[in-house]
Amino acid sequence: MTTLTHLDSAGAAHMVDVSDKQVTAREAVAEGRISMSREAATAIRSGAAVKGDVLAVARIAGIMAAKRTSDLIPLCHPLPLTRVAIDLSADDTGVTATATARTDGKTGVEMEALTAVSITLLTIYDMGKAIDKAMTIDGIRLITKTGGKSGDYRA
Numbered sequence: 001m002t003t004l005t006h007l008d009s010a011g012a013a014h015m016v017d018v019s020d021k022q023v024t025a026r027e028a029v030a031e032g033r034i035s036m037s038r039e040a041a042t043a044i045r046s047g048a049a050v051k052g053d054v055l056a057v058a059r060i061a062g063i064m065a066a067k068r069t070s071d072l073i074p075l076c077h078p079l080p081l082t083r084v085a086i087d088l089s090a091d092d093t094g095v096t097a098t099a100t101a102r103t104d105g106k107t108g109v110e111m112e113a114l115t116a117v118s119i120t121l122l123t124i125y126d127m128g129k130a131i132d133k134a135m136t137i138d139g140i141r142l143i144t145k146t147g148g149k150s151g152d153y154r155a
Helices: 038-046 054-067 110-128
Strands: 024-035 081-091 094-105 136-146
Touching: 024 110, 038 054, 038 081, 038 094, 038 110, 054 081, 054 094, 054 110, 081 110, 094 110, 110 136
Parallel strands: none
Antiparallel strands: 024 094, 024 136, 081 094
16 A cells, blocks of 8 residues: 655644755646636637736736745745746637646645646636636546656656
């Protein structure tokens, strides 16, 4: 059985000691989707939303969120990110967000990619809720991860 690395032998939460790990190139890609009415999707795609360019603001929010992940997730290590990219694909029923995070470090960037996607989608919701309060966010997941002792992962 695999043990949880964020719990010590007494079951208390702690930050994992990564001081003995090797620095390696690491990358993680996460995705998620926000579904919405055709009216909201059209306004967001065309840049006609009352609050402005929703996709541009959401992209910046996702990048900023990745950089602040250790401030949001209590036991995450602060990482020197070398790249954060947010790709947005809008269609008639919503927006799919894909976040890529990279670092050269001792621990992975999965949480940074997942945080970036989450905040990107929440920003789209915030900026579009005047048109459609029933939007739904789902499917947030890790797609790939490379680097580190545990090796590569593909969903």
